[in-house]
Amino acid sequence: MSRYCKSPEAGRSTFMPRPRQWRWLLLMLVTLLGAMPSLALALPSYARQTKLACVACHVGAFGPQLTEFGRQFKLMGYTMKVGDAKELPLSAMLVESFTHTQKAQADIPAKGFGRNDNVELQQASVFLAGRLSEHMGVFAQATYSENGGLLGWDNIDVRYARMFSRGKHTGIWGISVNNNPTVSDVFNTAPAWMYPFLSADLAPGAPAQPMLFGGLGGQSIGASAYVQLDGAWYLEAGGYRSLSPSFLRHVNADYDGRVSGIAPYARATYTWHMPTGDFSVGGFLLSVRRGLVGTNAAGDAVAVAGPSDRFRDIGLDSSYLYTRGDHSVTVEALYVREQQRLDATYADGGADHLHNNLQAFNLRGSYWYRNTYGVTLAAFADNGSNDVTLYGNDGSPDTRGESIELNYNPFGQSTSWRQPWANMRxxxxxxxxxRFSGRVHNIDGAGRNASANNTLYFYVWLAI
Structure with a gap:
């Protein structure tokens, strides 16, 4: 799934990628055509619905990073509407990217690509996103990715929400039905929406992360109830269960094993509001029991009868948002610790230890000027207990590093040309x-160092 939207990478597809030499021209043409009145149905649906520029809801002109107003719009079920016009709530997105690693990879990262310097149509998405009724709205995404040649479902969030008042207290309550824990969240510390919003899918990444980091994404269906009280407390609780392998094959989603029963999920935050922004602290809970995966005679993934592995994630997060005039600053941190009891994997010979753990830490700071020029600094560390059979090499998942990103949004202000219809980043x-997979040097036994995986990633992101 992407961070703005990561797409599934397993399944079947009859879709063929466009010739690479035409893509950059195609992206520019889509930007220009998106500004033409005759293509109104392809314009950003939330902006069209609210008659507001994208900067009202998003830090950095557009994308997943929400302002205070954007959080409230989502909590109210995407239902705010200005005017009586009836329009289909449709939008589209394209992401074209180039990926270069410091040293060519030992094997090709995906079928149809080279060991280095890959150009890719990373995402082509269509969204059903907007108000369905007075109290109900939707965010639903389908994504095609050249990596795998798939068109499948992506993040889904259908909401019913209402305001309430009790004495001196006011708030919002709602229900979300979605297919990925943390998709319902309104803070960008949530793994479904955290930085990096876009990243290279043709370069090496962390070998292991806690289940909260998309472990059930696109493979499950869940419902949660939430409440925001006095604009400060935010509480959410719900549960997720597996979807059948046959259904997931139809929507081209991964299948990593069947969840036993219901996987409970809970979220809590408290926000202090200030004249120039806000500061929030909170936490996550997710508990999952999941079995192993096998294949049937047709080669399709199926659940294997037997014991289940148990994953229990506890996360702590904090975020700070500062906005004043032309300047915006955001700082976000997330720490997640996962306790594992691997009854299924250990019995199958896939792990050395019955009990293991994983930890993930992410820290990010961004600055935007006029929602046009942005710079982001980030650090990440993924670590856990040693298990040679599970992770290979020295048995350590320890992977850590830093990143820097520069952004330019030529149409990033409310007064920009064809705002809010022309959006490009x-x-x-x-x-x-x-460090990569526990080592600094010789990470693969063939002399490759961790720094060989250093990745330069360039993208053009369009939303229409």
Whole structure:
């Protein structure tokens, strides 16, 4: 799934990628055509619905990073509407990218690509996103990715929400039905929406992360109830269960095993509001029991009868948003610790230890000027208990590094040309690895160092 929207990478597809030499021209043509009145149905649906520029809801002109107003719009179920016009709530997105690693990878990262310097139509998405009724709204995404040649479902969030008042207290309550824990969240510390919003899918990444980081994404269906009280407390609780392998094959989603029963999920935050922004602290809980995966005679993934592995994630997060005039600053941190009891994997010989743990820490700070020029600095560290059979090499998942990203949004202000219909972001991101899979040197046994995975990533992101 993407961070703005990561797409599934498993399944079947009959879709064929466009010739690479035409893509950059195609992206520019889509930007220009998106500004033509005759293509009104392809314009950003939330902006069209609210008659507001994208900067009202998003830090950095557009994308997943929400302002205080954007959070409230989502909590109210995407239902705010200005005017009586009836329009289909449709939007579209394209992401074209270039990926270069410091040293060519030993094997091709995906079928149809080279060992280095890959150009890719990373995402082509269509959204059903907007108000369905007075109290109900939707965010639903389908995404095609050249990596795998798939068109499948992506993040889904259908909401019913209402305001309430009790004495001196006011608030919002709602229900979300979605297919990925944390998709319902309104803070960008949530793994479904955290930085990096876009990243290279043709370069090496962390070998292991806690289940909260998309472990159930696109493979499950869940419902949660939430409440925001006095604009300060935010509480959410719900549960997720697996979807059938046959259904997931139809929507081209991964299948990593069947969840036993219901996987409970809970979220809490408290926000202090200030004249120039806000500061929030909170936490996550997710508990999952999941079995192993096998294949049937047709080669399709199926659940394997037997014991289940148990994953229990506890996360702590904090975020700070400052806005004043032309300047915006955001700082976000997330720490997640996962306790594992691997009854299924250990019995199957896939792990050395019955009990393991994983930790993930992410820290990010961004600055935007006039929602046009942006710079982001980030650090990440993924670590856990040693298990040679599970992770290979020295048995350590320890992977850590830093990244810097530069952004330019030529149409980033409310007064920009064809705002809010023309949206484009150029991004240049560099990720540096200090350690990879427990090692600094010879990480693959063939002399490759962690720094060989350093990645230069350039993208053009269009939303129409």
């Amino acid at each position: 150029l991004g240049l991101q560099y990720t540096y690895f200090n």
